[in-house]
Amino acid sequence: MAEEKGYFCLVLHAHLPFIRHPEYPDFLEEDWFFEAMVETYLPLLDTFEKLTAENVDFRITMSLTPPLCAMMSDELLKERFRYYLYQRIELAEKELTRTKNTEFFEAAKMYNTKFNRLKELFENYYNSNILSGFKKFQDLGKLEIITCCATHGYLPLMVDRETVYAQIKTAVEDYKEKFDRKPPGIWLAECAYAPGDDKILEKEGLRYFFVETHGLMHAVPRPKYGVYAPVYCPSGVATFGRDIDSAKQVWSAECGYPGDYVYREFYRDLGYDLDYDYVRPYLHSDGVRRNIGVKYHKITGKVELNQKHAYYPQDAKNKAAEHAGNFLFNRQEQVKYLEGILDRKPLIVSMYDAELFGHWWYEGVDFIEFLFKKIHYDQDEIKLITPTEYLKKYPQNQVVQPSMSSWGDKGYNEVWLNGGNDWIYRHLHKAGERMIQLANKFPNAHGNLKNALNQLARELLLMQSSDWAFLMTVGTAVNYSTKRTKDHITNFTKLYEQIISNNIDEGFVSHLEQRNNIFPNIDYNVYSSIKINFLK
Numbered sequence: 001m002a003e004e005k006g007y008f009c010l011v012l013h014a015h016l017p018f019i020r021h022p023e024y025p026d027f028l029e030e031d032w033f034f035e036a037m038v039e040t041y042l043p044l045l046d047t048f049e050k051l052t053a054e055n056v057d058f059r060i061t062m063s064l065t066p067p068l069c070a071m072m073s074d075e076l077l078k079e080r081f082r083y084y085l086y087q088r089i090e091l092a093e094k095e096l097t098r099t100k101n102t103e104f105f106e107a108a109k110m111y112n113t114k115f116n117r118l119k120e121l122f123e124n125y126y127n128s129n130i131l132s133g134f135k136k137f138q139d140l141g142k143l144e145i146i147t148c149c150a151t152h153g154y155l156p157l158m159v160d161r162e163t164v165y166a167q168i169k170t171a172v173e174d175y176k177e178k179f180d181r182k183p184p185g186i187w188l189a190e191c192a193y194a195p196g197d198d199k200i201l202e203k204e205g206l207r208y209f210f211v212e213t214h215g216l217m218h219a220v221p222r223p224k225y226g227v228y229a230p231v232y233c234p235s236g237v238a239t240f241g242r243d244i245d246s247a248k249q250v251w252s253a254e255c256g257y258p259g260d261y262v263y264r265e266f267y268r269d270l271g272y273d274l275d276y277d278y279v280r281p282y283l284h285s286d287g288v289r290r291n292i293g294v295k296y297h298k299i300t301g302k303v304e305l306n307q308k309h310a311y312y313p314q315d316a317k318n319k320a321a322e323h324a325g326n327f328l329f330n331r332q333e334q335v336k337y338l339e340g341i342l343d344r345k346p347l348i349v350s351m352y353d354a355e356l357f358g359h360w361w362y363e364g365v366d367f368i369e370f371l372f373k374k375i376h377y378d379q380d381e382i383k384l385i386t387p388t389e390y391l392k393k394y395p396q397n398q399v400v401q402p403s404m405s406s407w408g409d410k411g412y413n414e415v416w417l418n419g420g421n422d423w424i425y426r427h428l429h430k431a432g433e434r435m436i437q438l439a440n441k442f443p444n445a446h447g448n449l450k451n452a453l454n455q456l457a458r459e460l461l462l463m464q465s466s467d468w469a470f471l472m473t474v475g476t477a478v479n480y481s482t483k484r485t486k487d488h489i490t491n492f493t494k495l496y497e498q499i500i501s502n503n504i505d506e507g508f509v510s511h512l513e514q515r516n517n518i519f520p521n522i523d524y525n526v527y528s529s530i531k532i533n534f535l536k
Contacts, residue, residue: 424485
């Protein structure tokens, strides 16, 4: 077998905001998690199982963010997810009868098979703990799991170093608890980097992170190999830049693969299509029509939703295989060209939101499976690799200072700081300042005071989630994201006032601990200025 000419690193960023509402029997925004479990996370694990069973050697890098890991580990959410999945199985079985002898029968059969397979995976393979599935493939050396900022906090807009440190340190400790090892690298929330933040990564033993293309191309000095090799920051932490060519083929709304007309239409759903009484058992307790995750139509073309044609799973699968072949061909051509002009084997880093595969682009998980099989069986020019493996092969790399950047619209901070969400920052900054003040004032708290300070830290982290500012900007779930921000600010302020007046309400602290129970082992001292003295 010939030696490879270059390397391909696929990076999936798996993240959802921490949404858990025990105070309600069901909650609309919890469906984001259940849908992603059914359409992205479990199908990806199923693909890893199949590839491993077939002895297909593959490599993939995934960030599993602390909020997502917390939801995957939470007993209440696991129970609610099981109910959600059982409902889908019940509906799919009814649909086999209803759609018999219709053009929708093939799709109904596909859902029935899929939902039952996911039940088998979730309950029997992973014993309701899918983190054990991801850990399995990490231990096999197929999957490199990296961490992310603790609550996906947007680091470039944090004014105090202590708050940046807390986002990183808390995430690293959480990763160790979940995966019994140190994280090798990190995905900075929104791929957003501010010069100097890498010093904190180095302090916490993180070896690498990723930046958007221009974050590397605008580095000083300019990188000799462009985005086709990692560089070292002055701190010694490596950074990998995103390849824009491969990104565009999958990501672009205009020319990306997911827009192909044979693929499943995301917006046409049985929750709206069928007789109300028939779908009522699969709606929330409020009875309002909404997506229930079973869709029978293909994209068709630029036509109205009610004019979409029937979806045929096999046609879509064939198209995913075709697109995987085209994607691989383009990477081969890229590598051939780069090999001729670089004095080392090039690395192509393709970075995407994990939820694109399976959730937004239903056939995206099939695409990954076909791609890995084609790389394994059909060629020898490109080899799959993880960042850690590449750094072992090429430990000597150029030292540059990457520029401030994000992968948001226009490439900088505007998505998270604009006229629609700028009101949140005076509160985030003040809360951060108060948290640091109390951590410095009470270095050795215990009992009720310690519990209150730890919950204070949780509320601050949760209000810092970049998801809330993002949702305010894009205009989806604006009411929810606004309410979540205000609720955490209110909780934080009440706790702060109770602590400084030495009048802690144990019932209130306990209520928040049960409701916002992320990071059960958090230590509020992570905000102590002494801890980050190395930055001074």
